[in-house]
Amino acid sequence: MQHRHEYLINGKRESGISPFDRGFAYGDGVFRTLAIRRGQLRTWTAHLKRLQTDCNALGIVCPSEELLLGDISKLAGDSSECAIKIVVTRGEGERGYAVPALAQPTRVVIKTALPQYPEQHYSSGVSLFLCQTRLGHQPRLAGIKHLNRLENVLARMEWVDTQVVDGLMLDTDGHVIECTMSNVFMRSGDTLITPDLSKCGVAGVTRQRIIDTAPELGYRAVVRPITLSELMDADEVVICNSLYGVWQVNHLASHAWPFGVLAAKLREQLSKEDDAVFL
């Protein structure tokens, strides 16, 4: 397969990853995806911090900021607009689950084109699919953006309608958790509520930024379990991630919300606070 993108493995233009890499063998690693726009690496500080936290949760040594920024700069080159994916694995090991005493983490930095999202997603909102695939509870891994993502893969396989931008996933108890590639917020009056992710789900950087900035917009931010019927009854629903930002949700399966302005307000607020790094 031809890719219009490039990657560095431990800083080098290697052709590939060893099958003995534990990222391949067991999904024993973590990742982040972020954007370069107008030559700036967006929300870098927050992504680096989350990468470090996630590595730490799995006992993986996180590569230094210097190494990561070096790789990103080298790959980005003259590209002022691209997507960067960082993968850090526990490194190579022999066969078997035991972690080698001398495991050296593998870092992979990948450059791809930024996805081109239709302008209507911003101006008119988006539709979500309601996935049948439920997220299992695993408190030890909850919140971490790790490489064990089969649940998201199975959920994403459930729809083919290109008008649907993402799929809402519930957990095995029926609580709303996230979308396959997004976090979710609902507004009820002046309260912004996002699902508790202590049992499953990925705690994204944009989710945390919205929680942190909510008071600036006059909202109270609350993290707690949310039922599907609560979500349906919400005044507004938005989804977010680090590539597209924030989108207003108009439809979830056959349910519709009146068009609101929460996503636009959040986008404007977040654009003021980006802890970007110039490359």
Added chain:
Amino acid sequence: MQHRHEYLINGKRESGISPFDRGFAYGDGVFRTLAIRRGQLRTWTAHLKRLQTDCNALGIVCPSEELLLGDISKLAGDSSECAIKIVVTRGEGERGYAVPALAQPTRVVIKTALPQYPEQHYSSGVSLFLCQTRLGHQPRLAGIKHLNRLENVLARMEWVDTQVVDGLMLDTDGHVIECTMSNVFMRSGDTLITPDLSKCGVAGVTRQRIIDTAPELGYRAVVRPITLSELMDADEVVICNSLYGVWQVNHLASHAWPFGVLAAKLREQLSKEDDAVFL
């Protein structure tokens, strides 16, 4: 890292796997580990069948038996004793969870040395650690030997005592499920009981062979949920996988069982029935 082993990626001696391979990106694939002994590929038919079933469960096209056996023969060469690991992923894709319409599965066949197990494990039995890491429930993935194995990795990190051969894992409800690299059976009178794996766990080939052969030895095989206290009260406990066969369990943490002969009987019975293929 130097490896005393070799591998083929899609039948070729490639240096590595693309970071765009979904096996690396998401753990979107399955694997099997089996032994070559005295030049025979042991329990091949059962492993191939399970590989096909697991691929099918994830919607991955399983490579043909001809391709797989070709790779295995090429790698094994003159080795009459080695371990073979087969990994099949969904193949390469662009960034994002959506499965490419034209995804071509990636097959990786890896040869390593057979682990050298101490003779005492067979003659005197083994000790197990009781892991704190619990297996989450995910019925969509239960039983499948897929590449999302972070739970096993975390569990394996819990002990360093080299006298302990494996760790027993419970699920989030506290039921006995499996060990990090083994399945588990308990004997109660003339009944052999192995945990129900409909919510989590890996349904190994040796587990199925024991279930199938139990009546030959005068046992009734039962698959059902098992509590930890039931396991403690069992007459005998054994663990199994495709590399070491069957081991008698003497100790689980501070609990001890009197030494029994179930493992030896099962090993003898299984050795008669091996659906091996001569390479």
